[in-house]
Amino acid sequence: MNVYYTYGRVKGDSKKDEQTIYVRLFYGRNKIQVKASTQLTIRKHGWNFKKGEDADVVDLAKKQIPPQDLENFKNIKQRLSDIRVHLKNEFRKLMLSREHNSFSQIQWNDWARAQLGSALFQGQKQTESTTKFLRKRENIRRIEPSSSINLDAKTPEGPIDAKWTNHKNKMKLVAPNNRPKIDVIVVGTGLAGASAAASLGEMGYNVKCFCFQDSPRRAHSIAAQGGINAAKNYQNDGDSIYRLFYDTIKGGDYRSREGNVYRLAEVSVSIIDQCVAQGVPFARDYGGLLDNRSFGGVQVRRTFYAAGQTGQQLLLGAYSALSRQIGLGRVNMYNRHEMMDVVKIDGKARGIITRNLVTGDIDRHSAHAVVICTGGYGNVYFLSTNAMGSNASAAWKIHKKGALFANPCFVQIHPTCIPVHGTNQSKLTLMSESLRNSGRIWVPKNKEDAEAIRDGKLKPTEIPEEERDYYLERRYPAFGNLVPRDVASRAAKERCDVGHGIEANDTNEGVYLDFATEIKTKGKQVAFAQGDKTPTEEKTIELGKKWVEEKYGNLFQMYQQITDENPYETPMKIYPAVHYSMGGVWVDYNLQSTIPGCFVAGEANFSDHGANRLGASALMQGLADGYFVVPFTLANYLADDIRTGSISTDSKEFVDAENEVKSQINRLMNIKGTNSVDYFHKKLGVIMWNKVGMSRNKEGLQSAIGEIQVLREAFWKDVYIPGDADEMNAELEKALRVADLMELGQLMAVDALNRNESCGGHFREEYQDEEGETLRDDVNFKYVAAWEYVDADARNSVLHKEQLKYESIKIADRNYK
Amino acid sequence: MAAKNIDIILKVWRQKNTNAKGKIETYELSEVSTDSSFLEMLDQLNEKLIGEKETPITFDHDCREGICGSCSLYIDGRAHGPQTGNTTCQLHMRSFNNGDTIYIEPWRSKAFPIIKDLMVDRSAFDRIQQSGGFVSVNTSGNTLDANAIPITKDDADKSFEAATCIGCGACVASCKNSSAMLFVGAKVSQYSLLPQGQVEAKNRVQNMVRQMDKEGFGNCTNTGACEVECPKGISLENIARMNRDFLLSNISSDK
Numbered sequence A: 001m002n003v004y005y006t007y008g009r010v011k012g013d014s015k016k017d018e019q020t021i022y023v024r025l026f027y028g029r030n031k032i033q034v035k036a037s038t039q040l041t042i043r044k045h046g047w048n049f050k051k052g053e054d055a056d057v058v059d060l061a062k063k064q065i066p067p068q069d070l071e072n073f074k075n076i077k078q079r080l081s082d083i084r085v086h087l088k089n090e091f092r093k094l095m096l097s098r099e100h101n102s103f104s105q106i107q108w109n110d111w112a113r114a115q116l117g118s119a120l121f122q123g124q125k126q127t128e129s130t131t132k133f134l135r136k137r138e139n140i141r142r143i144e145p146s147s148s149i150n151l152d153a154k155t156p157e158g159p160i161d162a163k164w165t166n167h168k169n170k171m172k173l174v175a176p177n178n179r180p181k182i183d184v185i186v187v188g189t190g191l192a193g194a195s196a197a198a199s200l201g202e203m204g205y206n207v208k209c210f211c212f213q214d215s216p217r218r219a220h221s222i223a224a225q226g227g228i229n230a231a232k233n234y235q236n237d238g239d240s241i242y243r244l245f246y247d248t249i250k251g252g253d254y255r256s257r258e259g260n261v262y263r264l265a266e267v268s269v270s271i272i273d274q275c276v277a278q279g280v281p282f283a284r285d286y287g288g289l290l291d292n293r294s295f296g297g298v299q300v301r302r303t304f305y306a307a308g309q310t311g312q313q314l315l316l317g318a319y320s321a322l323s324r325q326i327g328l329g330r331v332n333m334y335n336r337h338e339m340m341d342v343v344k345i346d347g348k349a350r351g352i353i354t355r356n357l358v359t360g361d362i363d364r365h366s367a368h369a370v371v372i373c374t375g376g377y378g379n380v381y382f383l384s385t386n387a388m389g390s391n392a393s394a395a396w397k398i399h400k401k402g403a404l405f406a407n408p409c410f411v412q413i414h415p416t417c418i419p420v421h422g423t424n425q426s427k428l429t430l431m432s433e434s435l436r437n438s439g440r441i442w443v444p445k446n447k448e449d450a451e452a453i454r455d456g457k458l459k460p461t462e463i464p465e466e467e468r469d470y471y472l473e474r475r476y477p478a479f480g481n482l483v484p485r486d487v488a489s490r491a492a493k494e495r496c497d498v499g500h501g502i503e504a505n506d507t508n509e510g511v512y513l514d515f516a517t518e519i520k521t522k523g524k525q526v527a528f529a530q531g532d533k534t535p536t537e538e539k540t541i542e543l544g545k546k547w548v549e550e551k552y553g554n555l556f557q558m559y560q561q562i563t564d565e566n567p568y569e570t571p572m573k574i575y576p577a578v579h580y581s582m583g584g585v586w587v588d589y590n591l592q593s594t595i596p597g598c599f600v601a602g603e604a605n606f607s608d609h610g611a612n613r614l615g616a617s618a619l620m621q622g623l624a625d626g627y628f629v630v631p632f633t634l635a636n637y638l639a640d641d642i643r644t645g646s647i648s649t650d651s652k653e654f655v656d657a658e659n660e661v662k663s664q665i666n667r668l669m670n671i672k673g674t675n676s677v678d679y680f681h682k683k684l685g686v687i688m689w690n691k692v693g694m695s696r697n698k699e700g701l702q703s704a705i706g707e708i709q710v711l712r713e714a715f716w717k718d719v720y721i722p723g724d725a726d727e728m729n730a731e732l733e734k735a736l737r738v739a740d741l742m743e744l745g746q747l748m749a750v751d752a753l754n755r756n757e758s759c760g761g762h763f764r765e766e767y768q769d770e771e772g773e774t775l776r777d778d779v780n781f782k783y784v785a786a787w788e789y790v791d792a793d794a795r796n797s798v799l800h801k802e803q804l805k806y807e808s809i810k811i812a813d814r815n816y817k
Numbered sequence B: 001m002a003a004k005n006i007d008i009i010l011k012v013w014r015q016k017n018t019n020a021k022g023k024i025e026t027y028e029l030s031e032v033s034t035d036s037s038f039l040e041m042l043d044q045l046n047e048k049l050i051g052e053k054e055t056p057i058t059f060d061h062d063c064r065e066g067i068c069g070s071c072s073l074y075i076d077g078r079a080h081g082p083q084t085g086n087t088t089c090q091l092h093m094r095s096f097n098n099g100d101t102i103y104i105e106p107w108r109s110k111a112f113p114i115i116k117d118l119m120v121d122r123s124a125f126d127r128i129q130q131s132g133g134f135v136s137v138n139t140s141g142n143t144l145d146a147n148a149i150p151i152t153k154d155d156a157d158k159s160f161e162a163a164t165c166i167g168c169g170a171c172v173a174s175c176k177n178s179s180a181m182l183f184v185g186a187k188v189s190q191y192s193l194l195p196q197g198q199v200e201a202k203n204r205v206q207n208m209v210r211q212m213d214k215e216g217f218g219n220c221t222n223t224g225a226c227e228v229e230c231p232k233g234i235s236l237e238n239i240a241r242m243n244r245d246f247l248l249s250n251i252s253s254d255k
Ligand SMILES: Cc1cc2nc3c(=O)[nH]c(=O)nc-3n(C[C@H](O)[C@H](O)[C@H](O)COP(=O)(O)OP(=O)(O)OC[C@H]3O[C@@H](n4cnc5c(N)ncnc54)[C@H](O)[C@@H]3O)c2cc1C
Pocket: A187, A188, A189, A190, A191, A192, A193, A210, A211, A212, A213, A216, A218, A219, A220, A221, A222, A223, A224, A225, A226, A227, A228, A229, A310, A311, A337, A338, A339, A340, A373, A374, A375, A376, A385, A386, A387, A390, A391, A393, A394, A430, A579, A580, A601, A602, A603, A604, A615, A616, A617, A618, A619, A620, A622
């Protein structure tokens, strides 16, 4: 027996200050469906009730309904009138309180939804049977979109190359003398957070900045290896702002917003100037000028780097700027503090609740605006290249409070990581994409050779040239080993799926990244440059190895430490791994989420990379957002707050939020089950990797959605967290994060299921051409899927679409052949 | 090399909080894969402890790739363990043998109070950086073009090498005087090797050294233990450079 309900705003209702919600209850079995509904309209100055159509929907007498069903239908009708009474009372109370006068569209919706929830589940006069079936979560099936959320990207008018300048000229400012009256919270100290906090502090705002590590310098941006893009065209190979913009849109498989991406390309140029001025020691050539390398998906050299530690150097640059502001007292830094929730007052973000990770104290912090820069959610897969602490909680908490979450299924699987080796493995290690400048990717042509290698009977160096399949060079001659990441990853999977994998792990998943050719070519060049035109083979190889060491020394060393193999002598083994999340909190052109006053920057937002991110563009985006975008768009928002005065943390909203956080923690601590947090996290990871990973299909996604649901319920019944909540408790920290990842993981599957096309990192097996390339559907899916939170079950989330418009770029197939 | 499993005995420093008294506890752990990293071995121990409803061991870690500088274990009397040139998280169990007894302690220094078990408070490093470890350029992006001032490759490379310090504190932990000279020297050198860092060079070195002394780090007596244990191979040259800068700034500073 199934009972469904749906609700939403009635279509065609366009008046801004009017909300109509309807409730329909369905009951069905054996192809018999009965339904009953009620409809309510709320206006700011009164309300209106329609009784609904329950009486005449179905002529029961005409259908042969078994008596027991008839009984249930009566119950439904009874239930509906209970709901109606409950809602009516609540409306009346609200109208009398006049609170609703300040309600925004979103708040109306929140309110209606909350009331409906309590009416459905806690209505007083329930009969035994109705309570039973209505309480069951699984029985709730569909909720129609409440179209009241208006997704306005707020992209400025005008030609693409003038949008940002025009916008900057028009935006409101906050005068220097007013800035000290305004408090801003920045959560996160990666490239986005550190640069935003430093800039805002320098402009004169009161900034509070938070990170969960023991120092802002340890944010995960530190681990980025390869480099940062900028359209400087120092190499004179035809680069330009337009080309960087074009490459990024194309690389993202036409699923990102033109205006934002153009701005990113535009400000990229200033980033390099800024960093050099801060003393970031980028790699230079012998003439003393900045050196560049090339990354996947492009045909120019625009990537600036500092050996294989570009992220470290850039972050330390931003950290130095932040440290300067902390020293000057303009930024208050809270290390080892985790944001637990956002606090909304009158619909606006006005603060956060944090947990001091050392003492367990729960604290309230107020501000006029909140900037979330908390990084990506790759750890939903358990094994990823992200740091152990990387998490989605801050983003997820604001999502639960009204910020839409966009394109959650767009995740980047990076082609060159060290393959999985064992069950106790805690994370995967990236081998920078820059290696694909010099390395050639291959597997044995013959499956027998692959098998012999796995069995340890054959060495890769023993396989002759003609027995090797350099499959990227074969399939994509124009870009070769430098195709974009999603393409390279899938190609590796394809080879391993048909039995050519060379790694002796459970799944035989691994391919070679070989430097032998490069060592020879470069060795020869160096010898020639030194005047030796006939170098011996040994000499060439020796010089070549030196050359490689200078370029990639630390990566080779890292590889050797982990695998105990020497990549100068034998090819590296690599395999794709989860790396980056293109999806994230939906933001408009100003990087503001659908919660007013809550801005989101860096990897945590969805904005610039569409369905696939190009290498070296995340660092660019983080610094662009933090240094050059948020400081301006935030001022535009804060200009209305100069008279607000400081915000008290004693309000009901703060008290409620704090209590909510405390009760969630208590709930977790009191489960006292039998399994550790990692036990559940690993299980989640396996479901995600197998069914919502590199390639996806309808059946897999459907089953993932169900499996995650079951796992989440098990987690909340059976997790065991040792220790207490009022002390340093790493297990509790993990549990709080995993609880959110469970919900996010399910939403990713829901989103992937909804997107009936293949694009970028999202590969649906049903949508591919004969050669296994992605088949995008621009007619039906050229939109950003922005999901609205309803409850922990992501199947109930409501989809909103932001249609993408391409005015400056002709949308085309993505071809790297 | 094929992985194998080993059994080990761990002697681990346990301390409930900063003020509590700590002591070494003994744990036996079997079936540790030699392919596991040292921290994965500790994960395995923690999972076992959780299974036995014991309190797991607290330690700092995040990136597990040797770059964030979080991990900080004193293993068998050496900062970051028996190998040179790597961090605790990069250490693998293949460096140990079946039946080994391994001692694990936190960094020990007055300036790094213990928070819990193996986790210490290194915020003193942050405060040193805040006192002068930066170039006072505003964040507008309206600066010189990045290529306006060429920098010789040699200087750029040396500056980069100094800047690769991950702020882990192994230098302090392995110094018998708990001196932070290698860390501070590296930061001072990164800037003093670049034209952008010259303008404030004198004040920088003065301020950073003053803050370092205030934090309670000891003096440098040139024993060189720091250089040996530094996972990033930061060289003693940086200390010499800082000393030179410091002396120069004393002579010429108007303060
Ligand atoms: C191994 C690796 C290599 C990479 N290489 C490159 C590269 O070569 N080029 C490139 O462009 N990109 C690269 N990337 C991607 C890039 O590094 C990241 O996308 C980018 O650094 C993210 O920066 P961020 O500021 O958004 O977040 P992060 O740097 O992840 O920072 C997140 C911050 O938020 C804080 N935080 C998180 N949650 C909370 C909470 N609940 N409460 C309080 N604080 C919180 C953290 O403490 C941290 O300070 C790489 C990524 C990885 C994993």
